[in-house]
Amino acid sequence: MAEVDLDMDQDLQRVRQLLRDADQLHVLQFWSELSADQRRALVRELLPLEPGGLKAHCEAACRAAAAPAPGAQRSLEPVPMETFGSVRRSDPELLSSWENQGWLQVSQSRVGVLLLAGGQGTRLGVDYPKGMYDVGLPSGKTLYQLQAERILKVQQLADSRHGTKCSVPWYIMTSEFTLSRTQSFFEQNQHFGLNPSNVVMFEQRMIPSVSFDGKILLQEKWKIATAPDGNGGLYAALEDNNVLEDMRSRGVEYLQVYCVDNILVKMADPLFIGFCLSKGADCGAKVVEKAYPSEPVGVVCRMGGVSQVVEYSEIGAETAELRGPEGELMFNAGNICIHFFTRNFLQEVAQKFKDELKPHVALKKIPFIDECGNKVTPSKANGIKMEKFVFDVFPFSRTFVVLEVPREEEFSPLKNAEGSKADNPSTVRNSLLTQHTRWAMSAGARLLNQYGNSVTTHTSDAAQVEISPLVSYSGEGLEELLRGRTLTTPLLLDQRKATELQSQHHH
Numbered sequence: 001m002a003e004v005d006l007d008m009d010q011d012l013q014r015v016r017q018l019l020r021d022a023d024q025l026h027v028l029q030f031w032s033e034l035s036a037d038q039r040r041a042l043v044r045e046l047l048p049l050e051p052g053g054l055k056a057h058c059e060a061a062c063r064a065a066a067a068p069a070p071g072a073q074r075s076l077e078p079v080p081m082e083t084f085g086s087v088r089r090s091d092p093e094l095l096s097s098w099e100n101q102g103w104l105q106v107s108q109s110r111v112g113v114l115l116l117a118g119g120q121g122t123r124l125g126v127d128y129p130k131g132m133y134d135v136g137l138p139s140g141k142t143l144y145q146l147q148a149e150r151i152l153k154v155q156q157l158a159d160s161r162h163g164t165k166c167s168v169p170w171y172i173m174t175s176e177f178t179l180s181r182t183q184s185f186f187e188q189n190q191h192f193g194l195n196p197s198n199v200v201m202f203e204q205r206m207i208p209s210v211s212f213d214g215k216i217l218l219q220e221k222w223k224i225a226t227a228p229d230g231n232g233g234l235y236a237a238l239e240d241n242n243v244l245e246d247m248r249s250r251g252v253e254y255l256q257v258y259c260v261d262n263i264l265v266k267m268a269d270p271l272f273i274g275f276c277l278s279k280g281a282d283c284g285a286k287v288v289e290k291a292y293p294s295e296p297v298g299v300v301c302r303m304g305g306v307s308q309v310v311e312y313s314e315i316g317a318e319t320a321e322l323r324g325p326e327g328e329l330m331f332n333a334g335n336i337c338i339h340f341f342t343r344n345f346l347q348e349v350a351q352k353f354k355d356e357l358k359p360h361v362a363l364k365k366i367p368f369i370d371e372c373g374n375k376v377t378p379s380k381a382n383g384i385k386m387e388k389f390v391f392d393v394f395p396f397s398r399t400f401v402v403l404e405v406p407r408e409e410e411f412s413p414l415k416n417a418e419g420s421k422a423d424n425p426s427t428v429r430n431s432l433l434t435q436h437t438r439w440a441m442s443a444g445a446r447l448l449n450q451y452g453n454s455v456t457t458h459t460s461d462a463a464q465v466e467i468s469p470l471v472s473y474s475g476e477g478l479e480e481l482l483r484g485r486t487l488t489t490p491l492l493l494d495q496r497k498a499t500e501l502q503s504q505h506h507h
């Protein structure tokens with residue numbers, strides 16, 4: 001006991017020094033009121049902060065609040081055609097050559113996927129990890145489950161093409177907010193059938209949230225307000241947790257990185273992997289055509305000849321609305337947060353460039369403890385969160401490529417709560433059901449709605465087909481089950497139903 005307290009004394013001294021140097025001593029202002037446990041908690045939280053880093057962080061936040069980043073966007077240009085591929089405009093032969101290349105890599109276990117899942121889900125309004133959200137599909141599957149089953153399927157398809165027994169490891173970056181609940185959710189669900197040793201969770205760093213005058217905000221008298229360091233915290237987290245070493249030891253050379261919230265995300269997409277490899281790229285991004293100028297997606301573009309993404313929060317309406325000769329949006333390459341990286345490139349970023357990533361500043365409402373010790377829930381922005389962006393490493397790549405994909409097949413993100421205008425549980429559920437209805441119809445099924453009428457349009461709200469990823473990854477393999485059949489919707493085509501349909505065929 002005495003020993004612990006001695007350590008505690010030393011630690012407290014270090015923390016005091018650290019705070020004094022960064023001009024943040026107010027963090028300890030309620031020290032005399034704290035219990036022994038609370039004191040220990042506070043010291044434990046502050047101890048790992050790097051002295052110089054903390055000071056620089058607070059000062060930078062303060063400066064940023066005073067003078068928002070200048071929109072140095074006059075020199076923006078669209079991405080040049082030669083780095084740009086398009087699924088819609090490429091002929092089937094080219095597409096299947098990319099795909100074949102990708103399947104080969106997957107089958108050789110050279111491809112991994114990495115999920116960015118440290119976010120707080122503030123806009124969605126849930127206090128648990130977004131991946132655990134059930135969007136109300138007939139199957140009741142969560143985003144995590146859909147993703148897990150797509151991994152199972154992509155492995156299985158690669159194996160049956162190449163006679164292999166491959167694995168696609170799933171790296172999951174979580175944060176203090178999401179790690180333990182994500183872990184227990186996966187355990188409760190037996191990792192959705194995946195081999196647990198191929199699911200690797202790690203945690204990104206948290207950084208202090210600061211007031212407009214550069215002071216760390218207290219969330220409790222014994223806890224500072226912190227936020228994850230943004231999805232660009234990936235690169236520090238890869239280092240902190242030896243993830244690249246893990247990849248190397250498994251022989252994983254290529255990584256698809258993606259955000260948790262896109263219900264249509266293709267896991268380890270062979271076509272995307274093959275496209276990037278065929279171009280000799282070290283880094284790539286999937287994009288969709290922007291739906292409208294103010295759509296909240298970043299745009300992939302160039303500045304001074306260097307590829308990058310300008311985030312929707314920073315582009316400015318004027319630039320977003322610029323149009324080309326045919327009336328199309330000039331900056332039309334909407335970032336859907338699906339990126340390709342070679343392991344070598346990530347290694348290089350981790351070694352040389354990750355400290356060059358500039359944090360972006362967001363002004364937010366951050367609940368805090370005021371000087372009198374009262375809890376305040378602000379009604380307008382009172383604080384600064386500094387976030388790094390995952391795509392800010394694009395400028396360091398040697399060969400950067402872009403693949404444009406059809407939105408209705410690949411992008412429908414869950415951002416907002418039910419009742420909001422877009423990107424909410426209903427819109428993402430409908431995107432998936434509409435996609436699966438389309439797949440079923442092009443496989444030759446005749447679909448009836450619950451009133452016995454034919455479902456005719458491809459986008460009808462009444463069309464309710466859900467196809468398990470374990471049955472089909474991207475629409476393949478459905479003809480043998482569905483051709484020439486009349487089926488009533490809602491239809492849940494899971495493995496059981498598939499077996500049933502198959503046995504009927506054989507009679």
Ligand SMILES: CC(=O)N[C@H]1[C@@H](OP(=O)(O)O)O[C@H](CO)[C@@H](O)[C@@H]1O
Nearest residue numbers: 231296297298335336337389390413
């Ligand atoms: C930093 C970052 O990755 N921002 C991404 C990401 O936005 P969020 O609002 O952070 O979810 O996903 C969008 C696509 O859903 C993409 O357009 C945008 O550029």
